Structures are given as structure tokens and as C-alpha cells.
Amino acid sequence: MSKSLLIKLGLLVLAFILIPALLMGFDKGYYYQIATIAAIFMLLAASLHLVTGVAGLLHLGHAALYGVGAYVAAILGANHGIGFTLGLPLAGLSAAAIAFLVALPTMRLMSIYFAVATLGIGQMLYLVFLNWVGLTNGPNGVMLFSGINLFGLEIDSDLGIYYVVAGVVAVSILVLNRLSHSYYGNALRSLREDDQCASAMGINVTVMKIQAFVISAFFAGIAGALWAYTTGYISPNDFHFSQSILILTMVVVGGLGSLPGVLIGALLLILLPEALRSVGDIRNIIVGVLMFSAILFLPKGLFGEVSALNFARRVLGQGWAAQKGEKGIGWK
């Protein structure tokens, strides 16, 4: 109890005192940018962790929900004069609302088909970002000049922006931590382990899966809004399928089911490519090889509860087992 409190305090000191001090020491816009991006991706990974790592749903469209948040924040800011304080929660709520609509018909699918459905929905949203020019400005993206205005206070210094992002991310991660490491988290874990068995314990499996999916989307939307407010420009490619895979990789490398692991995974996958910038384009290959060996030699990721290979095998295997079922292939 007190140990985990100590760790939390340490992390807060790190995020709000040490890193800002370092950033000020270097005082280069580029470092501030990296720090902000790393924080945003930590939130993305932490939110996917709830669905995939804890509840065990293979979700391949997370970046699209992140995109929904970003577009809502950017469009509200650019076209309707709605700023950060209202735009941020609205972005989260919009992503959650879309996730809810998506979840209703798909949550009763067997896991592998659920994964395919999220892939399809991610792709569909991406095409909306790309082609609904009237709303999203299509491939040209949306510019957002308003920046961050906190209750009348204009935040325009690099350090100020870092503090806002770090603050929002820290609060969100504390919430996600509470959800995933509590009895509620245990209920979600039981779905990952054996959802049919969980239902025999009186757990409403479908409702709980929808909850996890929607909560996770809310925080992805928040991350999207942070991205829009800090970069000032968003375009469809920021929310491409490859980003979903990047976030999923953070979760797998960090370890399915472990929030601290997932945060470290996110840091690694953002910082490593930057640190290797000097070696040129070969860095992408190096990162790829590292990921591949992580799966081979650390099957549970850095701190995971479940082996990623076993997880994949089970997700795929259930698709086959379903053939014996009642409602035809893919349904339970």
C-alpha cells in the first residue's frame, strides 16, 4: 500500500519536477515535443491496456478513436470557437459515444471476429477523416491556431504546454490504474481468462466488455484532443491503422495486463526511434528487430500477466471452437 504510494509520488516528482527541469536545461523545442508526444502515447497505451491487456479483447482500431477525439477538438476549436476546457471533455465523450455505437453490435462476437470488426471500423473512420472533405478537410487536415486556453489563461510557453499535457495524462492514468488494478479490474481480467466461466460467476460479460471498450475510447479521445491542441495541425495519417498497431505493440512489449509495463513500453517505442535518429533509417529495422526479439524472448513482455503468443493463440483458437456453437461461426 505505502510502497505503491511511494512509487506514485516518485513518478509524479519525475513527471512534474525532474523532466521539466531537464527540458528547461536543454531548452530546445524539439525535446518539449518529444516529451509531449511520449505523454500522449503513454495515455493511448494505457487506455488500450484496459481493453486488450486487462479485458482481453484484441482491439485493432484504437487509433481511429484517438482520431475522433482529435478531429472533434480541432473542428470545434477551428470552426466553432470552442476551446480547450470544453473541447477536451467533448472530444473524450464523442470518442466514447462512437465506441458505444460500435460496441453494441460487435461485443457478442467471438474474439477473433471482434478483432476483425475493430479493424474494419478503424478503417472506416480513417476513410471518413480522409474523404468527408466538408467536415474534416480531407487529406489537407485541420489547422488549429487557438492553442490551449485554461479558464482565460493563455498557455503558450513550451513548458506550460508540457505541464498541461502531463497533468491531463497523469490524472487519466491514475483513473485507468484504479480501474485496472482493483476488483473491477479483476472482473475484467476474468473475461480475458475465460469469459464463459466468468458468466457463471454472475458477471454480465457483454455489459462489462462494452464498459471497458467505451472507457478506453474516452481516454483515447482525450489523447486525441491533446494531440490536436499541442501540434496545432492534424491529418488523417496521424490516425492510420499503423498507429493502432504501434499502440498495440506498446501494450504487448510492456506486458498484457500490467499498466506500469505498458507505460514503459510506450516510452520505449517513442524514445528509442528518436534516440536512434543519428543512425539513419536503419533505426526502423533496429526497432523492428527489438520488438520481434521481445516477443520471442520475453513472451510476457516486460511485466505482463499473460504470454502474448498464448493470448493470440487463444483469440484465434476460439474462432475455430465456435464452429460447434449454437449461433453459427463467430457468434456465441
Add this chain to the structure above:
Amino acid sequence: MTPILELDHLTRAFGGLKAVDDVTTQVNQGELFGLIGPNGAGKTTLFNLISGFTPPSSGEVRFKGEVITGLSAHKIAHKGMSRTFQNLRVFPNMTVFDNISVGALGMIGVGPMSSLFGGKARAKEISERSYEMLERVGLADHADDLAANLSYGKRKYLEIARALAMKPELLILDEPAAGMNDSETTELAQFITGLNKEGLTIMLVEHDMGLVMGICERLVVLASGRKIADDVPAVVRQDPGVLEAYLGGDEG
């Protein structure tokens, strides 16, 4: 004697095969009820029909006088029925304590809001109940071990403890002694009788007659989905049809 569970002409067909064929019987309040039958007799299927895992092709299940046919498994669990599985389904990548907590929290209920804001009373209830069950089956020393790392016998007890954490009125055990040696089986028999003495109604499936004959008050025998006997053990033991099903017609 008030019935807690009534099965009324229950049938379940898989394609042409009637795994459970027109079974009518009842389990009385406080009874230790046994269900036996050779391989493939339909015992597990019958349990699945009762607990809402499989819908029946026809017939009705009543629990505490209320029709529960067609209800989903989690709703039936909330009515006060809990079960274990023949093929042992603990949550392998969770600790022993967390496994049991799922049984408790399923009944007590947790939600995202209660886990964020307050919910302390519920959390306390869940942890107290989980520890109580942990002690009960003698797994307190293993609370923080992963379920996957327990021995087979301990995992069997873990599964029972998880079911007990639901505080059920009817406990359904599907071959709890499978894979156990004689002394372990005797110990389990004592444990089950102990639960029953405290007033818990238990429905027990066993493949071979040993355990059930010793401890059950009443037995139903299934063969090829049909009920061929329904009586006290002493009578069932003498039943020529039962003997034939076990000795001659082990058709699987």
C-alpha cells in the same frame, strides 16, 4: 420436502443425438443429490442446461419455483446457483486470491464508478468473503500464487472456493474427484458432506459410483441421456438396469 430445483421433461438434442432425453426429477432443499452415469451419458449437458450454458430443445427448469429456462448464465448465477466445471476452469493468469474474488464480486457487484469513487464497503465485503473462502479450503498460504502454478488437487479446491464465494443456495459440482487418488477423494467427500451439513444444497456429478454411493442421499442415474433410476443409493445399487448400463452398455 420443498424442491429447490425441478427439471421438467428436459431434452437437449445435438443434431440427431439426444444428449439429454426427457429427464424429469427434482432436487430438494438441503439435499446432497448425486447424478451418475457412464461416459457420454449426458451429465455435463444436463448441468449446462440447468446453469444456462446451453438452452434446452424442450422442457423446463425451475429454480426455487421460478422458471429459469432461457435465462442467461449470469442471471441464473444471481438467483443463487453456482457451479464448477468438469475440465477445471480456474483463471490461470490470476492469483488464487483474485480468482476467488471474482466469485464474490460477481454477486456483490462492481462497476467503474464504484471502483473510482468510494465503494470501500463493497471492496471490504469482497476481500473478507474471499479470505474466508480461502481459509475454508486451506489455500490461505497460496493467496498470492498464480492459479496456474497450483497443483491439480489445489486447483480443484480453488474452483470450489470460487463457487462458494458466490454464497450459493445450490452448488453444482461436475466430477470434482476426477483425477484424484483415493485419499484425496475421501478428503473431498468429507469436505462436501461438511458443506451439506451446513445447509447447502449440493448436486454432485460423478462418473464412477464410489464417491456418490457413500455420501449422497439420493441418486439419479443417466444412460444415453435417459433417466434410468432415481432413488436412494441402496436401491440404485441393486437396480439391474443400472448394473447393465455400467457393466454391459458402456457405449460412451
